[in-house]
Amino acid sequence: xxxxxxxxxxxxxxxxxxxxxxxxxxxxxxxxxxxxxxxxxxxxxxxxxxxxxxxxxxxxxxxxxxxxxxxxxxxxxxxxxxxxxxxxxxxxxxxxxxxxxxxxxxxxx
Amino acid sequence: xxxxxxxxxxxxxxxxxxxxxxxxxxxxxxxxxxxxxxxxxxxxxxxxxxxxxxxxxxxxxxxxxxxxxxxxxxxxxxxxxxxxxxxxxxxxxxxxxxxxxxxxxxxxxxxxxx
Numbered sequence: 001x002x003x004x005x006x007x008x009x010x011x012x013x014x015x016x017x018x019x020x021x022x023x024x025x026x027x028x029x030x031x032x033x034x035x036x037x038x039x040x041x042x043x044x045x046x047x048x049x050x051x052x053x054x055x056x057x058x059x060x061x062x063x064x065x066x067x068x069x070x071x072x073x074x075x076x077x078x079x080x081x082x083x084x085x086x087x088x089x090x091x092x093x094x095x096x097x098x099x100x101x102x103x104x105x106x107x108x109x
Numbered sequence: 110x111x112x113x114x115x116x117x118x119x120x121x122x123x124x125x126x127x128x129x130x131x132x133x134x135x136x137x138x139x140x141x142x143x144x145x146x147x148x149x150x151x152x153x154x155x156x157x158x159x160x161x162x163x164x165x166x167x168x169x170x171x172x173x174x175x176x177x178x179x180x181x182x183x184x185x186x187x188x189x190x191x192x193x194x195x196x197x198x199x200x201x202x203x204x205x206x207x208x209x210x211x212x213x214x215x216x217x218x219x220x221x222x223x
Binding site for chain 2 (some may be wrong): 004008033041042043044045048087089096097098099100101102
């Protein structure tokens with residue numbers, strides 16, 4: 001079967017760095033997405049990893065280790081507008097997305 | 110602005126009634142999807158369509174039906190609504206049926222079945 005685990009909620013301080021982890025078990029893997037979702041809004045694309053390593057995009061970076069079934073999203077120089085839920089989703093062997101429940105990130109001043 | 114349009118934004122529906130949630134995209138994406146999102150759960154796939162004229166069942170298809178008569182439109186129908194179908198429904202599209210291109214989401218429909 002397939003399973004994705006993310007922390008339910010995290011709190012961080014404005015200006016700081018936070019790492020949101022995602023672990024998964026799957027019989028087939030064709031990539032992993034991170035999406036951001038503000039309350040009451042649609043998810044928006046952040047990153048896609050298919051090979052091991054770090055993908056950097058401005059203040060946000062995403063890391064993947066396929067052998068460990070592990071990914072993380074790193075957010076630097078946190079801003080209040082980064083308060084949102086962050087969704088991890090893997091692309092399974094049938095090329096369907098399997099979504100985690102999301103991590104609610106609370107930024108405090 | 111290119112993207113996905115969902116309608117209505119929200120709806121209160123009496124149990125037993127039918128309803129169609131509309132979804133239209135103007136990006137000429139081949140693949141389209143319907144998800145429901147419930148508190149504490151990840152997005153769950155209801156139905157999908159890899160290209161016009163074809164549809165498939167997702168993780169939670171019971172009580173829902175879809176059609177894909179053309180590339181742009183992918184309506185979701187609840188034939189006889191039940192309270193457990195109270196949820197936020199998102200339509201999404203992708204330019205690749207592999208999903209690797211990333212998904213674009215509509216703004217969602219908040220449905221309450223009473």
